[in-house]
Amino acid sequence: MHHAPEPGPDRVPVPADLRERLDAVLGALVPWPEDGSRPDGPVAVDATDRLLLDEAAPLLATAGPGDVVVLGDRFGALTLGVLALGAPDVRTHTDAVTAEAAIEHQLADADRLDLARGDREQLGITMRDDVDEHLLAGARVVLLQLPPSLAELTEIAEAVARYAADDVTVLAGGRVKHMTRTMNEVLAASFADVRATLARQKSRVLVASGVRPEARDAAPSFPARAVLRDAELLAAATPRDGTAPDGLTVVAHGGTFAGPALDLGTRFLLTTADRWPAADRVREALDLGSGTGLLATTLALRYPDARVTGVDRSASAVASTRATAEANGAGERVVVLRDDAGEDLPPASVDLILLNPPFHDRAAVRTDAARRMFAAAGRALRQGGELWCVFNTALHYREALTRAVGPTVHIAQSPKFTVTRSRRR
């Protein structure tokens, strides 16, 4: 059911033909398999998408080529919605490769969408991997699903202020329960005017405009860098008979797990490094769900003759993993792939996998991504290859690991974390 907003005092009503086209496009979107990004399950369009599109409609009606950018779209509603409302084209960025796949999936059957102009290029959709000048140069209307982390919002707001047109308007929407005053403050650091719309169906939009002149040239806060000297990290990154590095540099884009620091679970996994396979048994090593890439870089330094791959579904994580490897002189030896759960990895090709699987999505504990990663690890390992996994002890993953990979033993346990080793049958 569609809920039309009451036109407010400063609201330009959406012309009836565009409203009809929008309703037709949104109504034709198909739910995409659950990717963990929605607490309420797979729905193709949510109240925040609808509110964002309604708020943006007057700006979209007069938008020219190159004016419109969408960030954080999850199922295609924003990207296709802005086209329905008259934007001639749209540049779109989603952090998760799963969201990008969802948009592609909607387009695969574009006739249903009543935009009937064929494929992605013909529709005027450009998908960009990074939040950079290519995505944002000259943009005048930016629609954004508010990201879960303030660091990610900061990186986006700063990039918009740096690259977009002077008269850009940013419309940032979210669920009221996920929104904080600090989000307004983050936007206010880059934009002179920030206001909030009335809430509708538990969603709200922050509207930011007036790029602050000082924000144009400010040094970006992200990617953040830090030198880590944690003893467990340095020991794990030392090759047999080699000398330990003085420190490891971590590079973290705003949306990347743990930021420029060592996660506690990752640290616990690193304490088991002296029991990982010897160098002569490791030709191919993998950091599954690589985040900032500290584990991928550790593998590259510990096993100087191995080829290392980092995999993450997040564009921010992929860029961070690459940058962390480069910052430690391992850029040439670490290949980074953006892939959902590692499903595209070649079968029976890897000797050693390190995995600190995701278990949180906002407040909800979710284990489906972890289980899909176990399955992908089972496929990717060679016979006799090993998966070393750290997880919250309460999660009892041992049985699932045994089923997906092979015989699994507890290697280390603290009240909080467990490390297991699974050997491929």
Ligand SMILES: C[S@@+](CC[C@H](N)C(=O)[O-])C[C@H]1O[C@@H](n2cnc3c(N)ncnc32)[C@H](O)[C@@H]1O
């Ligand atoms: C707990 S973090 C670990 C990050 C890093 N390995 C570390 O130890 O700091 C889990 C990582 O898995 C990634 N991830 C979550 N779901 C994924 C999926 N379906 N496919 C691939 N990566 C995923 C997240 O983006 C995140 O970077």
